[in-house]
Amino acid sequence: MRDVELRGRAAYFDDPAVLVVADVHVGRDEASDVSFPLGERDDLRERLDALVAHFRPDTVVVAGDVVHTYGYATDRASAVVDAIADCCRDAGARLVLVRGNHDTSLDGVWEEAIHDDYRLGDVVVAHGHDHPEPAADCYVVGHDHPTIEIEGQRRPCFLYGEGVYRGSDVLMLPAFNRLAAGVSVNEMGAEDFQSPLVVDVDAFRPAVYDEDAQETLWFPPLGEFRSML
Numbered sequence: 001m002r003d004v005e006l007r008g009r010a011a012y013f014d015d016p017a018v019l020v021v022a023d024v025h026v027g028r029d030e031a032s033d034v035s036f037p038l039g040e041r042d043d044l045r046e047r048l049d050a051l052v053a054h055f056r057p058d059t060v061v062v063a064g065d066v067v068h069t070y071g072y073a074t075d076r077a078s079a080v081v082d083a084i085a086d087c088c089r090d091a092g093a094r095l096v097l098v099r100g101n102h103d104t105s106l107d108g109v110w111e112e113a114i115h116d117d118y119r120l121g122d123v124v125v126a127h128g129h130d131h132p133e134p135a136a137d138c139y140v141v142g143h144d145h146p147t148i149e150i151e152g153q154r155r156p157c158f159l160y161g162e163g164v165y166r167g168s169d170v171l172m173l174p175a176f177n178r179l180a181a182g183v184s185v186n187e188m189g190a191e192d193f194q195s196p197l198v199v200d201v202d203a204f205r206p207a208v209y210d211e212d213a214q215e216t217l218w219f220p221p222l223g224e225f226r227s228m229l
Contacts, residue, residue: 005055006158006216007209008047009174011140012055018120019055019093022063022127023175024084024100027077028209040179041080045087047176052091058087061118063142063173064100064127067109078109090175099182100143128195129171138169145175145183148206150229155180156182158216165197172198185222186229195211 005012011020024044052060062084088095098115099106106114117126117134126132128141148157156174164170172195175182183190183192190201200203202223209216219225 004171006207007054007214008051009156009176009209011158011171011173012051012057013120013123016120017056017058017137018061019051019057019059020061020063020125020140021051021176022140022173023065023100023145023177023180024062024067025065025175025177026067026080026084026181027074037199039165040177041076041083043053043178044176045083048087049086049091052087056091057093059062059094059096060177061096061120061125062098063140064098064129065142066097066106067164078112081109098125098127100174101129115148128197131196136168138171139165139197140171140173141195141197142161142173142175144172144193144198145180145182146185146206147174148170148208149184149186152157154182154184155184155208157208158209159198159201159204159222160207161198161200164200164203170197170204172204186226 003014005221085095097110098118098119117124117132122137123140124134124136125140128143130210132139146157146159147154159172161170190198190203203221205218207216207218
């Protein structure tokens with residue numbers, strides 16, 4: 001695929017030096033039924049710290065669903081967004097937020113510009129819940145939280161389709177928040193995805209980042225790969 005590196009639920013573009021994550025869903029732990037904190041803030045901060053230290057990007061883009069709850073954001077959620085921004089600033093990177101369908105209250109926790117989409121040369125980053133307006137060679141989106149089950153183990157996965165949306169490529173990222181529920185793509189058809197950018201799911205290649213080996217494993221397009229699962 002095009003010049004991008006996939007690592008730890010994120011995509012890194014070298015030119016320009018931009019790290020993209022999606023579906024951070026700050027406040028997901030507060031919305032859970034568990035009566036004690038699940039460590040969301042530390043987990044998000046530590047994993048983002050590791051990514052920016054590894055790639056040293058100039059910009060970090062969150063591709064939508066920055067916050068989890070509709071209509072309001074708590075003080076705790078605001079503090080987590082601040083921690084993410086501090087992580088980027090400490091690394092010398094600028095944080096850019098793209099609005100997702102959950103982000104109706106994002107203005108209450110972020111005073112800087114909030115984008116409907118964000119262009120990186122011939123790449124456009126959007127949340128993926130709606131048809132993007134700008135033309136692009138490749139769209140980078142989130143929204144559906146893809147996972148894949150291989151040999152009985154469910155893993156977050158990337159999905160990449162070449163020329164699958166109006167002749168343009170699509171790269172769908174897994175949810176960066178590990179508390180966000182994922183959907184298993186093993187048996188999903190295009191009609192099961194919420195993103196309108198998924199028209200022919202069989203043409204998408206899944207990719208899984210192996211944390212132990214620190215490498216990205218690419219698999220055949222889902223139309224071929226299903227028979228092997």
